[in-house]
Amino acid sequence: MARPSIVPIALTLDDRTGYTLWAPPWEEDGEEWQAFLGTTEGDTAKVHLFPTPAALAAFCRGSTDHDLADHPVWPVVQGLGAADLTPDEDHRFDLDGVYDIAAENPDRWAVDELAATIDIVSRLADCLDTGGDEEDDDEDEDEEGQFEAVAELAAKPEIGSLGLGVEAFVGRSGEDAWIGVGGVLDDLWEDVVAELEEHFDWTGAGTATLEDYPPAAELEEVASDDVLDVEELDDDVEEDAAPAASAPGVSTIRGGSRITASEAAVSKAAQFWESVGILPVEVVVPEGAGVTLRCYVDDVARFLGRDGEIYLFTTPADLARFIAGNEGHDLEEIASWPEVADTDVEPLPAEQDRYDLTELSEVLAEVADGAAGLVDHRAFVAPVEGVRDLAEYAGIARVEELLAPSSALGRAVARAEREPDATLRAEDAGELKREWDEVVTLVSNALVFRD
Known part of the structure; x- marks a missing residue:
């Protein structure tokens, strides 16, 4: 439960x-x-x-x-x-x-x-x-x-x-x-x-009328233009609203990609990228966020990069320009790469293809500060999957050591697989954060942000 x-x-x-x-x-x-x-x-x-x-x-x-x-x-x-x-x-x-x-x-x-x-x-x-x-x-x-x-x-x-x-x-x-x-x-x-x-x-318990609702199609159009602003859509209500400050014991870290694109655009692009077996992936680390490409060869992750370095690009457009160029990299060996090199489909990462390595550190800090009981072990699942893929490609053996069952982090990861609903304890969060921060630092060193 x-x-x-x-x-x-x-x-x-x-x-x-x-x-x-x-x-x-x-x-x-x-x-x-x-x-x-x-x-x-x-x-x-x-x-x-x-x-x-x-x-x-x-x-x-x-x-x-x-x-x-x-x-x-x-x-x-x-x-x-x-x-x-x-x-x-x-x-x-x-x-x-x-x-x-x-x-x-x-x-x-x-x-x-x-x-x-x-x-x-x-x-x-x-x-x-x-x-x-x-x-x-x-x-x-x-x-x-x-x-x-x-x-x-x-x-x-x-x-x-x-x-x-x-x-x-x-x-x-x-x-x-x-x-x-x-x-x-x-x-x-x-x-x-x-x-x-x-x-x-639809009256919001008597606080609204139907005229207060913008048409859903209009909202989608605004989102597609990358200018969706919740406050602009309701300035009159927001004047009376309190600022979005963090409440004690609750993480206010928001999910969602840092790359702005409509759901329709991402879904349309995904049809091509899934067909070639190479997916755009967003990676978020303390130094910044970028998008790259990833596929699996015999269940082993392979990224756009070379010699254990993973190339990150600030925007999908920057990544697309690199793909169209002639610089060598490890994905050239993939059979479907010629299709990727010739495509004009933008490399837009889906929400599930994000490696946000910063969120877990912030969550652990909040648990250590008193948010125990509000965060469960499920928080480890996605980021650990991400660092394992990245570290495996980059050949960083130390990451696997830190995720081994003998470490505090490894035990927490194992429990996340057995009991994802088990809550994190404040007394454990400090050590877990220290080990996780080391993992993120090691992986970050393998990332190369490209112009």
């Missing part, structure tokens, strides 16, 4: 994007709980949606009349500002875009996005269904609940195959399976949305 937490999410429906909060499942007094920011009006449970993260933050500061008021970390959430309550890309769910996703090729982005959208819909239905609360309901009605279409959708084996990942949609049988997913959505999705609609409160 994961530690108690509250996560900002965005839901898009009817060309309108609303921001709210979701408390993933946690255990309290021997029972499992899960909730969204909302209330129950009569027999109808509502989830409150807000036009901007700033409006959401303003509501959180001033209201305790909702379902998250008794959550263990709600006092912390009350102190957060708009920046902290802006969802990352993994927590934005486009209910309008489901048909478009199902019409795409079943790459990992399409499969993961569709699976995540259906998962959050199922979670909403679980939390908003008050049908079982009526003592006078007969047994059959209790079993069906208020979200019959959602239950039927989740029970379909075609939808269940999304949980197997992109591997379930490879080859001829995989193509048939993907077509089956689309068929189920054609049959049920409109009913699913209709069931949810009456439970969505």
Whole structure:
């Protein structure tokens, strides 16, 4: 069971994007709980949606009349500002875009996005269904609940195959399976949305009107132009909002790439890069951030570089110019390299292809300073995978020594694999940070930032 937490999410429906909060499942007094920011009006449970993260933050500061008021970390959430309550890309769910996703090729982005959208819909239905609360309901009605279409959708084996990942949609049988997913959505999705609609409160518990919501298409257009600014979209609310300061015991490090590109552009580019088996990767270290290329040869990572040095470029455009040039490097030996050298597809890294080696150090510092119980061992998984790939290519044996089971860091990494939900202790964080910082320094020495 994961530690108690509250996560900002965005839901898009009817060309309108609303921001709210979701408390993933946690255990309290021997029972499992899960909730969204909302209330129950009569027999109808509502989830409150807000036009901007700033409006959401303003509501959180001033209201305790909702379902998250008794959550263990709600006092912390009350102190957060708009920046902290802006969802990352993994927590934005486009209910309008489901048909478009199902019409795409079943790459990992399409499969993961569709699976995540259906998962959050199922979670909403679980939390908003008050049908079982009526003592006078007969047994059959209790079993069906208020979200019959959602239950039927989740029970379909075609939808269940999304949980197997992109591997379930490879080859001829995989193509048939993907077509089956689309068929189920054609049959049920409109009913699913209709069931949810009456439970969505677009007034933000009386703090907003529909006119306050910019069209979702307009937001996407702004994001594509690389000028999306949460504060600009809601200057009137932000005037009353507190600054986005860190709250005690909570990491305010934001996820997301430092390379600005729309989801649509990244997804389109990914079709080419996945087809050639070489992916753009972003690396973030204390000295800066850059993008490079990575592939695997016999399960061993190989990067764009030479003699154990990894070349990093400030922007995808800089990397593209290098690719089009004639300088030698280790990826020239890859069979698909001629296609890469000839392409005009921009090397845009996806969110899951990021090696952010700075975030873990900052998280460990916060745990050491008193955020124990709010960070679990899962924080090690992605950055450790990254440093292992980088160190293996660069031939840095010391990194593997620091990750061995005999070290404090190695024991924490092993526990992350066994018990990712186990929380980090403040008394361990200092030593873990020292060892992790050494790892990052060693790897950083193998990175060469190119002009």
